[in-house]
Amino acid sequence: MPTGTRLSKSPHNTNPDSLLKLTDLCVMCGMCIPNCPTYQSHGMESESPRGRIALIQSYLRDQLHDIDHMKTHLQHCTGCLNCESICPSRVPYAEIYHTAAAQLFQTGKKPRRWLRFLLRLMARPGGLNRLTGLFKLLSRLPDYHYLVHGMSTTEPCSQSVSSVPGQSDIYLFVGCMEQALDATTLKHATDLLQACGYRVIAPLNQACCGSLHQHLGDSTTARQLAATSNTLFSQDIPVIFANAGCGAQLRQNLPEGKATDLLGFLSQALKSSRLRFTPREQEVSLHTSCSRRNKMSGSSDDLAQLLSIIPDLKTRPITSKPYCCGAGAAHRLSDPQQTAAIRQPLVEQLISTGENLLVSDNMNCTLNFREALSDTDIRVVHPVTLLWQQLERTSSSCDI
Ligand code: SF4
Ligand code: SF4
Numbered sequence: 001m002p003t004g005t006r007l008s009k010s011p012h013n014t015n016p017d018s019l020l021k022l023t024d025l026c027v028m029c030g031m032c033i034p035n036c037p038t039y040q041s042h043g044m045e046s047e048s049p050r051g052r053i054a055l056i057q058s059y060l061r062d063q064l065h066d067i068d069h070m071k072t073h074l075q076h077c078t079g080c081l082n083c084e085s086i087c088p089s090r091v092p093y094a095e096i097y098h099t100a101a102a103q104l105f106q107t108g109k110k111p112r113r114w115l116r117f118l119l120r121l122m123a124r125p126g127g128l129n130r131l132t133g134l135f136k137l138l139s140r141l142p143d144y145h146y147l148v149h150g151m152s153t154t155e156p157c158s159q160s161v162s163s164v165p166g167q168s169d170i171y172l173f174v175g176c177m178e179q180a181l182d183a184t185t186l187k188h189a190t191d192l193l194q195a196c197g198y199r200v201i202a203p204l205n206q207a208c209c210g211s212l213h214q215h216l217g218d219s220t221t222a223r224q225l226a227a228t229s230n231t232l233f234s235q236d237i238p239v240i241f242a243n244a245g246c247g248a249q250l251r252q253n254l255p256e257g258k259a260t261d262l263l264g265f266l267s268q269a270l271k272s273s274r275l276r277f278t279p280r281e282q283e284v285s286l287h288t289s290c291s292r293r294n295k296m297s298g299s300s301d302d303l304a305q306l307l308s309i310i311p312d313l314k315t316r317p318i319t320s321k322p323y324c325c326g327a328g329a330a331h332r333l334s335d336p337q338q339t340a341a342i343r344q345p346l347v348e349q350l351i352s353t354g355e356n357l358l359v360s361d362n363m364n365c366t367l368n369f370r371e372a373l374s375d376t377d378i379r380v381v382h383p384v385t386l387l388w389q390q391l392e393r394t395s396s397s398c399d400i
Pocket of ligand 1: 025026027028029030031032033049050083086087088089090091
């Protein structure tokens with residue numbers, strides 16, 4: 001007897017028959033497979049987009065005898081959407097995946113207990129932030145330090161910069177993980193925006209954007225977090241995000257045009273400001289997150305464009321297939337071996353360049369690379385940190 005149940009009520013308003021029709025759009029051509037990081041790492045059809053869609057089809061047709069088999073292979077998916085971006089039949093993989101994951105969640109096939117605890121914590125305003133002391137402790141323990149390796153919670157040195165008199169207000173989305181693990185990037189983003197003359201408003205009670213909840217099937221909490229963001233960011237001003245992973249989700253949650261990419265916004269703001277940057281004769285590597293490439297239609301050009309304001313700086317994208325670093329969703333924590341295998345081609349390309357600075361636009365990827373490169377002298381930073389470092393000011397005492 002099949003152990004599956006037909007989908008009841010879809011969290012994305014996709015009923016079972018509609019969802020089946022969506023999966024039927026897949027013509028099984030396999031063009032997505034070479035770009036799938038989990039297929040590259042596991043080498044199995046059920047670890048590919050085509051294999052996952054086929055499993056979901058069987059589930060919807062009550063033909064699947066082992067739901068746990070499907071659950072395992074869905075849970076390995078990093079959510080990179082390399083598949084969706086290359087598919088010639090325009091199969092909406094994300095919608096198919098999220099609807100199936102939500103159904104599994106509702107039928108009791110939930111993520112592991114510690115992951116559910118993490119989801120609850122992320123959904124609380126400042127939830128993860130309260131655990132900063134624990135993160136610091138874990139980072140010192142050999143068995144656990146990979147969990148939080150590369151966290152940056154220390155306050156960066158603060159210096160006066162020439163500021164244009166106030167122009168307009170903007171919101172800054174600080175999220176959950178980023179507040180707790182990458183406060184330095186948020187501080188540098190705030191400093192640069194203020195230096196461009198903006199008043200930065202970061203409302204209290206911000207929580208997670210909900211992308212991890214959605215990916216793991218907790219669609220109820222994802223919807224609640226979307227509603228919270230809409231309430232918190234109610235003024236008709238841009239909501240700036242520094243982390244591409246959160247940004248892709250915020251663009252789903254907030255009215256069209258409101259969630260604004262820090263990189264593009266700063267590129268424009270810096271051009272019209274009087275701020276100057278000291279030259280840096282160096283070639284740096286650029287890593288563009290899957291969230292930017294596949295969910296925001298961006299590319300490494302976004303990073304290069306922003307950094308082009310630094311005189312003499314040269315940039316070079318790292319491009320080894322499958323592009324994904326494997327850290328998507330919570331894989332860096334839940335499946336560190338898979339993550340290490342997926343990121344290896346990128347790490348090798350990076351080391352082969354001989355450069356010692358990698359710029360990445362996404363916190364999860366940044367922490368992942370910092371962990372992978374911890375035995376090297378290669379540093380990994382967000383573009384705003386590099387800009388902040390090069391900003392002309394009265395004196396300088398911070399180095400990266
Ligand atoms: S998802 Fe698209 S690219 Fe992949 S097998 Fe199906 S039709 Fe082909
Ligand atoms: S989202 Fe990424 S990991 Fe998941 S099936 Fe598509 S290509 Fe593979």
